[in-house]
Amino acid sequence: MARTSKKSKKPARNYGKYIRGFWTLFGIGILAIVFIFLLAGWGVFGKMPTFEELENPETNLATEIFSSDGKTLGKYYSENRTPVKYEDLPDHLVQALVATEDERFYQHAGIDAKGTLRAAVFLGTRGGASTITQQLAKQLFTENVSSSIFERIFQKIKEWVIATRLERQYTKEEIITMYFNKYDFVYQAVGIRSASRIYFDKEAKDLNIQESAVLVGMLKNAALYNPVRRPDLVQGRRNQVFEQMNRNGFISETEMDSLKQLPMKIDFTPEGHDEGMATYFRAYLQGFMKEWIRENPKPDGTEYSLYRDGLKIYTSIDSKMQNYAEDAVKKHIENLQKEFDRQNKSNPTAPFRDVDNSEIASIVESAMKRSDRWRVLEQQGKSVEEIKKSFTEKTEMRVFSWNGTIDTVMTPRDSILYYKGFLQAGMMSMVPQTGEVKAWVGGTNFKHFKYDHVKQGKRQVGSTFKPFVYATAIDQLKFSPCDTLPRARFTMEAGKHGNQEDWSPKNAGDDGYEGMISLKNALAQSVNTVTARLIDKTGPEPVIDLVEKLGVDTRNIPAVPSIALGTPDISLFEMLSAFSTFANQGVYVKPVIVNRIEDKNGTVLYQHVPETRDVLSKEAAYVTVNLLEGVTQSGSGVRLRGTYAKDRIDYKRAVTGYPYDFDRSIPIAGKTGTTQNQSDGWFIGMVPDLATGVWVGAEDRSVHFPNITYGQGATMALPIWGMYMKDVYNDKDLKVSKEPFERPENLSIEVNCDEYKVNGDTNNSVPDELDF
Structure with missing residues (x-):
């Protein structure tokens, strides 16, 4: 029997120690991770937001300027951000965001574990792991760091901690809203509302699905996916958003295919401080607001920030009227400039x-x-x-x-000479009864010409000053428009009314001194000798007292008779508010530009209270208006009615919009003005519930037309008024009055002057040359 060898039995291995070691290391790792998160939460890796900061995330909110008809005129900002509410976000915008940036947004609590694991395994090649909440945390409470891998890791840990805190503090809808309100879409478009207005010229709630996809596509990298600079790249990115929306069931495949075929349309409307509507008005308003802020601190004693506190300013400006005003200024000055340049071609000292x-x-x-x-x-x-x-x-x-x-390429000196040759304009429109300024155009192009010719500029006013002399005579001496005075030459001797030497004013063209003329025709034809006779009867001091009560700064107006012909320098703002008093039955109303100011929560911080004072009697104001109506019936403003004596002038070359053909039943009271050497052209015109003033000239008084044909107020300024008022009357929503000026009861001064010649007026026709 053979002997068998028995294999020796090996002892069983002890795996228990490995298992215990594994779980020990795993536990240590978990504890280490927890400890790292605790350290991050305690601020070891950098400052973390407090509960109060999470409750009220610090954001720079733009101050928004509203027109009286609810349109946004512009903003003041360090960041152009105006928040919107969740209900103002279209469904397709929210769907595009979730589908593209965070598919499991509604399932996670701030951190997407699946996405994080995928990003770790594939090193980010199959998409990132940042959730919408994490991206918001990064925007709100963390800063960009260097390329160091350790700093990036700590940055990510901080984002995770803040994200989980945000999820506990806010609803999903609030997080989406904050995210959209915070993101910078470049071109000063911070937040979805600014982006919607700048890229599509509409409110966020009015975006269509294609526009929503463009803006969501920009969230990946707004500088790269810039629709203004890289439209083809952005369209491709937009189509990827459609694919994501289809993948997540928000749109069907058929809808996706149809949407991808649509061209991308951008309506780029920048909102910089130099762009947009009412730029000169906004610049003046900025100064107004800074002064208001200094005088009205917050309850805690600190100052409001015009650029970060999200104030809402409700102005008196009407967006339609402002648009009509800017359009009229642009059309006329551009056209007039061509004629000005043509006449300067043979001028050896051009533009002077x-x-x-x-x-x-x-x-x-x-x-x-x-x-x-x-x-x-x-x-x-x-x-x-x-x-x-x-x-x-x-x-x-x-x-x-x-x-x-x-x-x-040119020298800076040559650029100065170049700019000196441009004509400028100022225009303002206001409601006499309330003082509300409805339109404000301070120049032709705010980006290149910052000087404001409404409030900042003061220029010689010419014959537009004469109505103040007439109003003083009416108020003091009860003159009637039908009263007549000699057209003859008139000399005021030295020493009288403060005159230092004899004063002998001339009429335009140095002729027309024969016979008598009614006051109505004298003002219509701007007869200088008649105005001189009137100030001789009243004295210059009462005239200055009147214009001061009408809101004009009279500190630099000397009490001498020559002011009657318009030698003072006065701003358009002051002139228009003064004229408006005549249309408001003698009651001066201080112009108002701001009706209300609110904080970001809608709390009213300021409510305008009208400032008024009685200046003239109703009778004197009405009679002055009656005189001014004569200017547009038979004087220098007659072209507003579609007629004019100088048929030889080619108005197509220099005057825009002529003829204007305002019906003679429409009451228009106004006055043109032209200054020495035709350097300033004025027209101030009023209807019962709207007064509008226009000034046209160059920056320097030595830059002007060579003769009165083109250099008069009736050619330089009146056409802007005519074009503007035609648009205003054609806009039925504005409801500007065509009714007569209100006549006071028991009027004792005669204004019905149909029988001029019976009263001694020997000339009521429009002469060939007028001092407009």
Whole structure:
């Protein structure tokens, strides 16, 4: 029997220690992770938001400016953000966001474990792991870090902690709303409302699904997926959003295919401080608000921020009327500029006239010293010689033209001369009864010409001052429009009314001194000798007292008779508010630009209270209006009715919108004005419930038309009024009155002057040459 060998038995391995080791290490790892999160929560890796900060996330909210008809005129901001509510977000916008950025948004509590694991395994090649909440946490409470992997890890940990806190603090809808309100879509479009207005010129609630997809597509990288600069790339990204929406069941495949075929349409409407509507008004309003803020602190004593506190300013401006005003200014000045340039072609000192080379050099040097270039170089310690030399060195620059901005190379000195040749305009429209300013155009292009010709500029007013002389005579001496005075030459001797020498005013064209003329025709034809006779009867002091009560700054108006012909420098703002008093039955109402101010929560911080004072009797005011109506019936404003004596003038070349053909039944009271050498053209016109004033001229008084044909107020300024009022009357929503001016009861002064010649008026026709 064979002997079998028995294999020796090995002892069984002890796996228990490995299992215990594994779980020990696993537990340590979990504890380490928990500890790291605790450290992050305690702020070891950087400041973490407090409960109060989570409750009220700090955001810079733009102050929004509203028109009286509810349109946004513009904003003041450090970040152009105006928040919207969740209910103002279209469903397809929210769906596009969730489908593209965070498919499991409604299932997780701030951190998407599945997405995080996928990102870790595939190193981010199959999509990132940041949830919408994490992205919001990063925007609200964390800062960008360097490329260090450790700093990025700690940054991510902080985002996770903040995200979970946000999820406990806010609903999903609130998180989506905050995310949309916070994201920067570039071009100063911070938040979905600004982005909707800037890229599509509409409110967020009015976006269609294609527009929503474009904006959601930008969330990946707004600078890269910029629809203005890279439309093809953005359209491809938009179509990816459609695919994600289809994948998540928000749209069908058929809908997706149809939407992808649609072209991408952008309506780019920048909202910078130099763009948009009412730019000059907004610049003036900015100063108004800064003064209001200084005088009205918060309850805790700190100041409101115009750029971060989300104030809401409700102004008196009507968006339609503002648009009509800007359009009228642009059309007429662009057209008038062509004629001005044509007449300057043979002018050896263009754009200046009546000055020599030394005077031109002085004008240019003065402009150089007022420039930003001079100020900056002076701050750098440059000498006067070095600064002047820099103005003669050619440099690349972008300059204004009526055909668009021009890229060119010229010296800064030449650019000064270039800009001196442009005509400018100021226009303002207001309601006499309430003082509400409805339109404000301070110039032709705010980006290139910052100077405001409504409030900031003061220019010689010419014959538009004469109604104040007439009103004083009516109020003091009870003159009637039917009363007559001689047209004859008139001399006021030295020493009378403060005159230092004899004063002998001339009529336009230095003729027309024969016979008698009614006051109504004298004002209509701007007869200087008659106005001089009136101020001789009243004295200059009562006239100055009147204009001061009408809101005009009279500190620099001397009490001399020559003011009767319009020598004072007065702003358009002051002139229009003064004229408005006549239409408001002698009651002055201080112009108002702000009706109400609210904080971001809608609490009213300011409510306008009208400031009024009685200046003239109803009778004197009505009679003055009656005189001013004569200007548009038979005087320098007659072209508003579609007729004019000077048929030889080619108005197609210089006057826009003529003829205006306002029906003679429409009551229009107004006055043109032209100053020395035709450097300033004025027209102030009123209907019963709207007064509008226009000034046209150049920056320097030595830049002007060579003769009165084109340099008069009736050609320079009146056409803007005519175009504007035609648009206003054609807009039935505005309901501007066509009724007669209200006649006071028991009127004792005669205003029915049909029998002029019976009363001695020997000339009631429109002469060929008027002092407009």
